[in-house]
Amino acid sequence: MANHYDITEYKNPLFTVDSVLFTVQEGALKVLMVKRTSEPFAGRWGLPGGFVNVDIDDNVGMTALRKLKEKTSVAPQYLEQLQTYSGVNRDPRGFSVTLVYFALIAEAQVSTHIATVDDAKWIDLNKLTELPVAFDHKFIIEQAKERLKQKALYSMIPVYCLPEHFTVGQFKLVIETILGKPVQRKSIIRRIEAADMFEKVDEKVKSGGRLAQLYKVKPDVDIVNFERNLSV
Amino acid sequence: MANHYDITEYKNPLFTVDSVLFTVQEGALKVLMVKRTSEPFAGRWGLPGGFVNVDIDDNVGMTALRKLKEKTSVAPQYLEQLQTYSGVNRDPRGFSVTLVYFALIAEAQVSTHIATVDDAKWIDLNKLTELPVAFDHKFIIEQAKERLKQKALYSMIPVYCLPEHFTVGQFKLVIETILGKPVQRKSIIRRIEAADMFEKVDEKVKSGGRLAQLYKVKPDVDIVNFERNLSV
DNA sequence: ATAATAGTGTCTATAAGACATTATGTA
DNA sequence: TACATAATGTCTTATAGACACTATTAT
Secondary structure, three states, X not given: OOOEOOHHHOOOOEEEEEEEEEEEEOOEEEEEEEEOOOOOOXXXXXXXXXXXXXXXXXXXXXXXXXXHHHHHOOOOOEEEEEEEEEEOOOOOOOOEEEEEEEEEOOHHHHHHHHHHOOOEEEEEHHHXXXXXXXXXXXXXXXXXXHHHHHXXXXXXXXXXXXXXXXXXXXXXXXXXXXXXXXOOHHXXXXXXXXXXXEEEXXXXXXXXOOOEEEEEEOOXXXXXXXXXXXXX | OOOOOOHHHOOOOEEEEEEEEEEEEOOEEEEEEEEOXXXXXXXXXXXXXXXXXXXXXXXXXXXXXXXXXXXXXXOOOEEEEEEEEEEOOOOOOOOEEEEEEEEEOOHHHHHHHHHHOOXXXXXXXXXXXHOOEOOOHHHHHHHHHHHHHHHHHHEOHHHXXXXXXXXXHHHHHHHHHHHOXXXXXXXXXXXXXXXXXXXXXEEEEOOOOOOEEEEEEOOOOOOOEOOEOOXX
């Protein structure tokens, strides 16, 4: 082919796909970390991820899902691209590029699986400083957390940390955990109504007081973005 | 090294960096396109970009800047990551990954340079359908445009399509061009004051009526995000 | 004086915050 | 009955939209 651009002339950067999978468990924001068995940073904890397998992955989103499934056994309820991190110094093997995904899941969906493996576990974001972490993953997790906090202000994505059926009280707790501050129950109810993403389940559950209405996400709805943030 | 992960075992995906550089010129939103001289898609128009040169690029942001500088001679006033696009079918050479940046520049900064080269030109977004475009770049440009519109609702980034000194009237025109609908002059003035990103220049310019106050961006300020969108 | 654009004043509309009130469950 | 949590009602607050009004320039 004339003018064919021969890629073998170029040193290709190392390309990997990692994911920051968040959940809310016992009123704490947690992130899934994996104990590394191979160099570099063997023995330290890092984000679940790895290399693209061009023979089985149709695109890099599938790489992220495949690697997450290896650790959790299921696909996350929410997945979007966060950012790409790159540099000549972030990996001792040379110039590296990591595409990082940002994911949410209900803890109950994966708790039994996580409990059975010993190389993956939920790390409380407030205890991340104590953990020996590989690469720049601590920094990446902080950026992912900021994105999550921002999105929690103008969208309902925190619902993807909840089980299929959930109450307003549970929703409130998840949002408050993510934001690190209280929000008005009334504001959440108003948004549940305005978003038109949710429907009442014909069932109520105990709550310590009056029975609480259960809600679920309507099938095949998209995330609604509000025009205003909750107050910061 | 024990457990060293040998990357030569893996077929590495093709990794490139492209940029969607927008400007506003004569009341129209335009994007910088480059005529491709090499395969694939030789002769078609594509986004400015190319392969990382790991010997001279410290990170992929520098790749984007280097490639843009080749076409415009200057660095854009605003640059951020848009998204990564990937797939086994988007490039005939095989599985490819493109990290796309999203950039803004004042047209006056580059007009003379663009005029001297014949492989790069500004394409009106409304005339993009007529142009033979390489890869999935048409789709990518549409997504970049959506991001720009969204950001114009809650931030002042459209200012990066303006020259160093600008009037409220010019700012208004740029925002309206990006959003494709009129906005209240008053709303812009309110945000200019609230953002605390701008300062008055001790100079006014002709406008067809009363002289218009010039503004400029304060040095080293960050972009302010508002808690509310302009109305959609 | 007239037209044109800049800039201000101010009323309305919308959605979030605050918080009192009512509802309904358990101990 | 006491208490706890759910759910509603409603007043306040903040900021954008609408638009009238004033200011200043050129012709």
